[in-house]
Amino acid sequence: MTDVLIVGSGPTGLTLACDLALRGVSVRVLDGRPGPHRESRGKGLNPDGLEVFARLGVEERMAATGNRRLVLRKYFDGVHVSDTPADGGVLIGQWQVEEILRERLAGLGVRVEYGTRVTGLAQDPTGVTARLADGGSVRAGYAAGCDGGHSTTRELLGIPFEGYTEEKPTMVVGDVRAPGLGRDHWHQWFTSEGGGILLCPMPGTETFQLQSAPETDGDGEPLPPTLEGFQRLFDRYAGIPGIRLTEATWLSSWRVNVRRAARMREGRILLAGDAAHVHPFAGGLGMNTGIQDAAALARTLATALADPAPADALDAYEAERLPVAERLLADTSARHRRVLAAVREPGRGTEAGMG
Structure with a gap:
């Protein structure tokens, strides 16, 4: 039986898989997509995300692939009015982050199982059974839903996704x-x-x-x-x-989506990243917060696997990360409002959502 089943192979799921594998925990990573994407999506790593990647041994590769010296060039009514350095992070496409993490994970003996869609979840006192679209199943001690804002894991568990979504795209x-x-x-x-x-x-x-x-x-x-x-x-x-x-x-x-899961744990199944919270993009915190969720969840699961009474260890993850999600939704909503106001002033741009 696998120790931990991870559903989803975005930055959150791959970070979790690498962290657990480095701790000697056996993992399987399932993804319903046919293969990796090459879309930029989330495009920045901040110091918190880079700190996690340093522990995984991939920070230098991320920095070498990305750009640390980005300059924001602002125009207003067609005229160039200012340049603003954006320091402290790394500009890098999400597909590149995922590629580097997949390679790190492969070096640890684990490969993402693409085209493997989870259609059901059941659990008992000793583990979790995931039913697959092809009729098969996977048995694991614990499971992690890292499968994005439209999380199948969250939906199968019946966990409400509380908040609001604006009707029209902005x-x-x-x-x-x-x-x-x-x-x-x-x-x-x-x-x-x-x-x-x-x-x-x-x-x-x-x-x-x-x-x-x-x-x-x-x-x-x-x-x-x-x-x-x-x-x-x-x-x-x-x-x-x-x-x-x-x-x-x-x-x-x-x-605009401002939502969080009502809870991040259901028995032996836990949520992380966009499966647990979605929010405005201002500040570039989405991918980084998922990476931090993954680091916290890896500590939690490693402790639970070594603990004869793991309930307290599992509760600690939600106690740590649910308040973070609450603050994240409020913070990014405020950043988004600042950006919308700032761009009406010559010389200001997305940096209004930073810091």
Whole structure:
């Protein structure tokens, strides 16, 4: 029987798997997707996340892959008005973080089992049984749901996801190429009429992560993201002749979600990362908080596996991390409001959500 079954192989699940494997705990990592993605998604590691990765032996690789010297270049109504260094972290695409963690995990003898979807969970006093879509099952001492904001684990456990979701998307995001646009800065165009577009160069690639207010139709309803729509938004807000966006490899809409799980533990099954809490992106805390959840959960599970009466050890995880989630939702909501106000002032940008 495996000691710990981990559902989900994003940064949270992979961090947990590496940490446990380094402690000599046997793990299996299941993911319903057919394989790894190459989407930038969460794109920054802060000092707290890097501290965890230092213990796992991957901090230097993360830093070498990413960029520590990012400069935010701000434009207002088409005019360059200021540059602001963004120090203290590492700009790196989420897919790159996951790739480095997968390689570290493989070096510890564990590989992600893609195409393996969990459809049921049952537990008893000695362990957890996960039923799989192919009719098989996996038995483990404990299980961790690290499977994102739409967590199947959380839904199977019937744990409420408390909070709210705004009805309309407030942003479109994606990965694009922009030949001819300088890659030494995170470009941020804002206007006095409101709205704007941001293009952030992703290290080690030819792509930019694009973020923008969405296009709207004649009734003011947000339109889904498309490459053609990205180009229209770029022309509207940046207005640089000759720059044509190409190769949109990721297209997505983002809406404000402020939610947390009512509890982070159900018996021998625990939640971490976006499965336990989702919040505004301001400050870049999402991926980093999931990484910290994983570090705390690894300590908890290692203690529980060595403890003949593990209930107190398991309770300690929720006691530590649920208040963190509460503060995170309030903090990131306040940061988001600061950013929305700041970008209406010339020379200010996403740095208003930092610190």
